[in-house]
Amino acid sequence: MTQLTTVSGAAVPPFAFGTMQFGGRADAAQSRAMFETCVAAGIRHFDTAHVYTDGASETLLGEFARPVRDTLFVATKAGYSGGSSRANILDTFDTSRRRLGMDTVDLLYLHRWDGTVPLDETFETLAELQRQQKIRHIGVSNFAAWQVMKAQAVAQRIDTRIDVIQPMYNLVKRQAEVEILPMCASEGILPVCYSPLGGGLLTGKYGDGRTGRLTEDDRYARRYGVESMHRAAAELTALAHEVGTDPATLAVAWVARHVSGPVPILSGRTPEQIAPSLAAMRYVLDDALYARLCALAPTPPPATDRLEEA
Numbered sequence: 684m685t686q687l688t689t690v691s692g693a694a695v696p697p698f699a700f701g702t703m704q705f706g707g708r709a710d711a712a713q714s715r716a717m718f719e720t721c722v723a724a725g726i727r728h729f730d731t732a733h734v735y736t737d738g739a740s741e742t743l744l745g746e747f748a749r750p751v752r753d754t755l756f757v758a759t760k761a762g763y764s765g766g767s768s769r770a771n772i773l774d775t776f777d778t779s780r781r782r783l784g785m786d787t788v789d790l791l792y793l794h795r796w797d798g799t800v801p802l803d804e805t806f807e808t809l810a811e812l813q814r815q816q817k818i819r820h821i822g823v824s825n826f827a828a829w830q831v832m833k834a835q836a837v838a839q840r841i842d843t844r845i846d847v848i849q850p851m852y853n854l855v856k857r858q859a860e861v862e863i864l865p866m867c868a869s870e871g872i873l874p875v876c877y878s879p880l881g882g883g884l885l886t887g888k889y890g891d892g893r894t895g896r897l898t899e900d901d902r903y904a905r906r907y908g909v910e911s912m913h914r915a916a917a918e919l920t921a922l923a924h925e926v927g928t929d930p931a932t933l934a935v936a937w938v939a940r941h942v943s944g945p946v947p948i949l950s951g952r953t954p955e956q957i958a959p960s961l962a963a964m965r966y967v968l969d970d971a972l973y974a975r976l977c978a979l980a981p982t983p984p985p986a987t988d989r990l991e992e993a
């Protein structure tokens with residue numbers, strides 16, 4: 684399994700923080716406060732992307748990271764818009780490095796699959812960035828397992844490899860359990876999972892009539908607009924109260940507990956919001972509670988559809 688280290692060789696703890704809100708729903712002061720809270724809590728791995736908040740996410744992260752750069756592991760992404768051509772990767776990654784103020788970025792992801800560009804072109808470009816020491820690791824996000832394996836074959840042919848993948852994974856979005864996470868375990872690829880709280884659903888706040896991303900952002904409203912998901916969030920909240928913790932703590936700890944060893948990417952818009960997610964770093968989720976949490980939402984059927992053999 685890929686082990687992440689900082690450039691100075693220190694092991695990177697298995698929880699990350701996502702800066703998708705930096706310079707957007709979190710202003711510069713809140714973003715800095717979250718960054719500092721995370722570092723104080725032991726987070727070293729920070730995730731951003733070329734497309735987040737029109738570049739403000741990368742710019743702010745770069746500014747906060749500068750004094751402690753060598754103690755951190757920083758990931759960004761290319762190709763969400765404009766695709767995975769050589770020209771687009773080189774152009775957007777150059778901008779990302781400039782915004783971050785970093786010569787080397789620890790991990791560069793392809794933000795999503797692009798079936799229109801030959802994989803050789805994309806991976807030769809990434810391998811070149813690696814040879815030039817502009818990136819340390821290659822990752823892919825929002826890929827199906829067959830796409831990862833196809834891309835990995837190309838990468839290995841040119842003496843590099845996909846070390847990390849970034850799928851969506853949480854208690855009510857469990858598709859990754861079918862192929863992505865078993866593939867990670869089999870191939871030694873580290874899964875770094877986004878949206879551990881289902882975009883905020885699993886904090887239980889929508890059951891109390893509170894507002895947030897799911898009432899403000901149509902994409903997330905549609906992604907998590909299923910009634911059974913809201914029922915699962917209500918049951919998670921009741922269970923958290925029963926065991927004396929916060930639903931967000933249980934939701935994040937549940938992601939980290941999968942046998943393939945996922946790294947959850949925590950996030951929020953204020954330091955107060957992220958406290959229960961950070962508490963998951965120390966929460967010990969025993970087998971019995973893990974099983975009760977797993978039962979809150981259906982286990983996805985196996986890839987072969989032979990349910991009786993699962």
Ligand SMILES: NC(=O)c1ccc[n+]([C@@H]2O[C@H](COP(=O)([O-])OP(=O)(O)OC[C@H]3O[C@@H](n4cnc5c(N)ncnc54)[C@H](OP(=O)(O)O)[C@@H]3O)[C@@H](O)[C@H]2O)c1
Binds near residue numbers: 701708
């Ligand atoms: N690769 C990709 O395609 C992709 C996609 C999405 C995210 N990501 C990465 O993964 C990171 C995390 O994803 P995510 O933001 O979707 O994670 P998430 O943990 O599922 O959702 C975080 C959101 O939940 C709400 N929240 C968190 N704690 C709360 C609390 N205690 N009380 C009330 N609301 C709370 C906040 O949103 P509101 O206050 O707005 O409700 C917060 O921004 C991102 O920052 C980004 O780095 C990657």
